[in-house]
Amino acid sequence: MSSKKEPGVQAPKKGFSRRGFLHGVGITSGALGAGILEQEAAAAPPVNVTGLGEAPVTLTINGKPVKVNVEPRTTLLDAMRDRLEITGAKRVCDRGTCGACTVIIGGKVMYSCTVLAIDAQGKDIQTIEGLSNGNKMHPIIPAFANNDGLQCGYCTSGFVMASKGFLDRNPNPTYEQVKAGLGGNLCRCGTYVGIRKAVLEAAKELKGGKNA
Amino acid sequence: MPNYNWPPMESRRVMGKRVTRLDGIQKASGKAKYNSDVRPAGTIHGVILHSPHAHARIKSVDTSAAEKLEGVTAVRVVAPAGTEIQWAGAEIATVAARTEEIAHDAVRLIKVGYEVLPHLVREDDLSKAGSRAKPAGEAVTGDPDAAFKQADVVHEGVYGIPVITHCCLEPHGQTVAWNGDTVEYFPSTQNVSGIGGDLAKGLQLAAGKVHVHMDNVGGGFGSKFASDLWGLEAAKLSKASGGKPVKMYLDRNPEQTIAGVRPSVYAKIKLAAKKDGTFTAWDSTSWMTGGFAGGGLNADLLPYVYRQVPNRRINHTAVSTNNGAQRAWRAPNHPQVSYITCSALDDLAAKLNMDPLEFFIKNANLTAKPDVYTSQLKKAAELIDWKNQWHPRGDKRAGVIKRGLGLAVGMWGGAGHASQCRTNIHPDGTVEVELGSQDLGTGTRTVIVQVAAESLGLPMNAITLKIGDNSLPVSGASGGSTTVGGVSSSTRISNLNALEKLFEVVAPGLGVPPDQLEAVDGKVQVKGTPAKSLTWKAACQKLGVRTISEMGANDQRNPRGLNTGGVSGVHMADVSVDIETGVVKINKVVAVNDCGLVINPKTAEGQVYGGVIMGICSALMEERVADEGTGRVLNADMEFYKLAGIADIGEIVVHMDITPEHDKRGVVGLGEPATIPTTAAIANACANAIGVRVPTLPLNAKNVLNALNGRRLA
Ligand code: FES
Numbered sequence: 067m068s069s070k071k072e073p074g075v076q077a078p079k080k081g082f083s084r085r086g087f088l089h090g091v092g093i094t095s096g097a098l099g100a101g102i103l104e105q106e107a108a109a110a111p112p113v114n115v116t117g118l119g120e121a122p123v124t125l126t127i128n129g130k131p132v133k134v135n136v137e138p139r140t141t142l143l144d145a146m147r148d149r150l151e152i153t154g155a156k157r158v159c160d161r162g163t164c165g166a167c168t169v170i171i172g173g174k175v176m177y178s179c180t181v182l183a184i185d186a187q188g189k190d191i192q193t194i195e196g197l198s199n200g201n202k203m204h205p206i207i208p209a210f211a212n213n214d215g216l217q218c219g220y221c222t223s224g225f226v227m228a229s230k231g232f233l234d235r236n237p238n239p240t241y242e243q244v245k246a247g248l249g250g251n252l253c254r255c256g257t258y259v260g261i262r263k264a265v266l267e268a269a270k271e272l273k274g275g276k277n278a
Numbered sequence: 279m280p281n282y283n284w285p286p287m288e289s290r291r292v293m294g295k296r297v298t299r300l301d302g303i304q305k306a307s308g309k310a311k312y313n314s315d316v317r318p319a320g321t322i323h324g325v326i327l328h329s330p331h332a333h334a335r336i337k338s339v340d341t342s343a344a345e346k347l348e349g350v351t352a353v354r355v356v357a358p359a360g361t362e363i364q365w366a367g368a369e370i371a372t373v374a375a376r377t378e379e380i381a382h383d384a385v386r387l388i389k390v391g392y393e394v395l396p397h398l399v400r401e402d403d404l405s406k407a408g409s410r411a412k413p414a415g416e417a418v419t420g421d422p423d424a425a426f427k428q429a430d431v432v433h434e435g436v437y438g439i440p441v442i443t444h445c446c447l448e449p450h451g452q453t454v455a456w457n458g459d460t461v462e463y464f465p466s467t468q469n470v471s472g473i474g475g476d477l478a479k480g481l482q483l484a485a486g487k488v489h490v491h492m493d494n495v496g497g498g499f500g501s502k503f504a505s506d507l508w509g510l511e512a513a514k515l516s517k518a519s520g521g522k523p524v525k526m527y528l529d530r531n532p533e534q535t536i537a538g539v540r541p542s543v544y545a546k547i548k549l550a551a552k553k554d555g556t557f558t559a560w561d562s563t564s565w566m567t568g569g570f571a572g573g574g575l576n577a578d579l580l581p582y583v584y585r586q587v588p589n590r591r592i593n594h595t596a597v598s599t600n601n602g603a604q605r606a607w608r609a610p611n612h613p614q615v616s617y618i619t620c621s622a623l624d625d626l627a628a629k630l631n632m633d634p635l636e637f638f639i640k641n642a643n644l645t646a647k648p649d650v651y652t653s654q655l656k657k658a659a660e661l662i663d664w665k666n667q668w669h670p671r672g673d674k675r676a677g678v679i680k681r682g683l684g685l686a687v688g689m690w691g692g693a694g695h696a697s698q699c700r701t702n703i704h705p706d707g708t709v710e711v712e713l714g715s716q717d718l719g720t721g722t723r724t725v726i727v728q729v730a731a732e733s734l735g736l737p738m739n740a741i742t743l744k745i746g747d748n749s750l751p752v753s754g755a756s757g758g759s760t761t762v763g764g765v766s767s768s769t770r771i772s773n774l775n776a777l778e779k780l781f782e783v784v785a786p787g788l789g790v791p792p793d794q795l796e797a798v799d800g801k802v803q804v805k806g807t808p809a810k811s812l813t814w815k816a817a818c819q820k821l822g823v824r825t826i827s828e829m830g831a832n833d834q835r836n837p838r839g840l841n842t843g844g845v846s847g848v849h850m851a852d853v854s855v856d857i858e859t860g861v862v863k864i865n866k867v868v869a870v871n872d873c874g875l876v877i878n879p880k881t882a883e884g885q886v887y888g889g890v891i892m893g894i895c896s897a898l899m900e901e902r903v904a905d906e907g908t909g910r911v912l913n914a915d916m917e918f919y920k921l922a923g924i925a926d927i928g929e930i931v932v933h934m935d936i937t938p939e940h941d942k943r944g945v946v947g948l949g950e951p952a953t954i955p956t957t958a959a960i961a962n963a964c965a966n967a968i969g970v971r972v973p974t975l976p977l978n979a980k981n982v983l984n985a986l987n988g989r990r991l992a
């Protein structure tokens with residue numbers, strides 16, 4: 067029922083693993099610099115080559131450059147969660163369906179589980195961690211809390227990022243637009259009633275802020 | 279002994295208020311830590327190799343290539359040669375490696391020889407179950423045969439509600455560090471106080487050797503009580519890797535396959551009534567599966583709520599299938615028996631040409647609480663405008679969109695679990711409240727602090743709450759909607775015990791006996807005399823260097839009137855069905871639930887919204903599809919295992935009976951009762967709209983169109 071939104075990489079077909087695909091053809095697909103390939107060839111004895119090994123990349127997350135070692139197949143989500151301790155985005159379906167891993171890349175709302183870390187180089191990556199700084203926070207955050215738009219909270223970072231991206235594009239949303247605009251995220255606890263209210267309230271708040 | 283009673287409803291300052299949950303900002307800003315976010319220094323990753331076959335004997339497991347892979351720190355065989363695998367997804371071996379990617383590679387290098395054996399993975403057609411079907415025997419009350427003979431109207435139908443999964447967003451798993459002596463354990467659990475002992479048993483350690491910590495959990499719904507095989511394995515991988523912390527969470531496919539399901543229920547039901555609508559007889563032959571063990575359904579609940587029907591015959595059969603095992607699922611048994619009962623009763627009412635509202639009210643004397651159900655049915659009817667919107671079965675208006683109303687009932691226990699709480703009052707006036715409990719997102723943190731603030735006469739921000747650690751006083755697992763009753767009662771008792779000690783110290787200075795003191799508005803004062811008082815801080819200073827530390831417990835045998843069990847609920851649904859496409863759309867769901875004393879109406883409403891939405895998911899889309907050909911689950915992901923999205927839920931109206939009469943019963947759990955009747959109400963609304971019963975859920979296009987085309991179940 068949830069419509070997909072702007073996935074960075076097309077969702078894999080059933081029975082066809084994204085990682086297996088990259089593992090199989092990624093090396094010849096031109097996605098890698100020759101330097102990395104050479105390093106790889108030199109580093110690992112052939113019998114053990116089943117992955118392609120790690121290489122350093124620089125990602126720009128919330129305005130700051132961060133260095134991280136990733137494999138070509140490592141998703142942006144896994145790079146953040148398992149290597150950078152940036153854990154707001156959650157890994158739930160890991161296949162571009164649920165939205166728990168939502169980030170904003172170059173202004174576009176994306177599922178970070180369907181973006182490879184190496185492909186995210188040179189792009190402006192905004193995560194939930196970038197929406198608050200001490201007591202200062204984007205109005206969507208208190209709006210979620212005040213309207214009880216969360217329970218267990220595991221879908222919440224994704225919903226908050228999707229809502230932020232939605233409000234960036236739709237500063238005056240109607241109720242119906244909110245329902246359509248957040249169709250790419252799923253919540254198991256059933257917090258949609260609060261989320262609808264939260265997004266409308268944050269829209270008002272944002273406008274108030276601008277006019278002031 | 280202090281008077282532990284809840285303060286009178288009208289004089290409460292914090293309890294009963296719509297307080298915003300305390301961890302809302304933490305969660306909405308992404309700062310809240312879940313154990314799947316936790317990676318202590320040196321963390322390595324565990325990955326499980328799962329069986330692709332539903333039934334097989336392991337002939338060989340060769341891990342040599344995996345062991346040699348650079349970065350692998352440990353490989354363990356879980357199912358050695360000779361093991362019989364009974365469901366797809368069963369664990370064969372586990373690997374720990376420096377990165378998750380390497381661990382996945384290593385798992386792929388493990389060679390397993392399988393002798394594939396015949397399997398049974400579907401139970402919807404009982405005739406195919408053969409010796410895998412285990413009848414539970416017959417139970418009879420009254421004389422059903424005579425009753426059917428004498429009846430004016432008899433209806434027979436077949437109903438089915440398939441296996442569904444918990445689909446917790448945070449998968450099952452943990453990070454564990456075991457250095458051989460002590461264990462640091464970070465599980466995703468509903469059972470902070472108990473799960474450490476569970477793991478310790480598996481590791482043959484003393485319970486005290488396992489330290490559990492968890493701040494937040496991303497959903498459990500009944501599936502996260504035990505340490506499970508993956509907990510044990512992660513610990514053993516850690517030990518084999520020199521005590522490095524091992525993070526091992528299930529991937530989504532196994533999460534949907536082996537981490538718990540709600541059992542199915544199918545039933546052939548025959549039921550009878552007199553012309554005037556008096557329900558006289560019930561005869562059901564039901565069957566279900568909860569996986570290889572067959573699983574249990576409490577068929578004795580039938581006919582649900584209307585169980586005092588004078589004549590009943592119950593036959594029930596559990597089918598052992600080669601699927602992952604059932605686990606408790608938000609209100610075990612109840613949503614399924616609510617569905618089959620209320621659908622059958624609704625069909626009987628239709629055959630009587632009777633408004634089901636009238637039928638359910640007329641027979642309320644067959645329920646345990648005739649008055650409560652009658653008033654809830656009337657309230658829900660008013661909120662959904664039943665009088666004006668209901669029509670006899672089959673929307674006769676022109677057009678392809680048909681609209682209908684339906685209703686269903688539920689009941690639940692929800693009395694408080696065993697819980698202990700410690701309250702510390704320090705000389706500087708700070709207060710700690712400590713329980714080995716957990717907040718599943720139900721608002722547990724918030725209600726505990728509301729109770730403490732109320733009991734100690736302090737603002738909520740003066741209370742420091744500690745939960746989520748098994749070094750804290752033991753508090754029950756969160757299941758059965760027992761948490762709110764348990765923790766609110768133990769907190770209240772512990773708070774007042776601590777306050778009593780403070781009063782003993784302060785009383786001489788105020789010139790009255792300790793029992794003449796009260797704590798209100800941040801002061802300790804002579805009862806009703808604010809002029810004779812000390813500020814909280816000044817009162818606590820009198821402790822000198824001593825900290826008061828007092829326990830309190832909810833005793834389930836004597837909850838002192840603070841909590842109780844036994845609630846009822848009526849849900850009604852308004853749906854539209856497109857008879858060309860078979861798409862069912864929710865217009866509105868009304869939920870009327872009683873829930874005793876409500877500590878926080880805001881989070882309590884959230885529980886009802888959530889329960890209703892889960893009921894919508896189960897009514898419209900959820901079904902675990904097991905494939906008889908391959909023995910595997912075809913939709914073990916979140917794309918083809920459907921959940922409702924934000925546009926799919928219509929309008930939801932929550933009505934809670936917050937009245938002095940319900941309040942005086944004390945606190946009762948709400949999380950489970952809130953989900954029970956929704957599914958059946960939607961199914962009945964669909965039948966009312968399109969004029970025929972869709973016998974098997976979910977109400978997806980296939981099942982709706984089949985029903986419209988006259989195709990029946992099996
Ligand atoms: S985890 Fe990325 S969309 Fe579900």
Ligand code: FES
Pocket residue numbers: 216217218219220221222252253254255256257447496497719
């Ligand atoms: S709040 Fe739990 S999944 Fe959305």
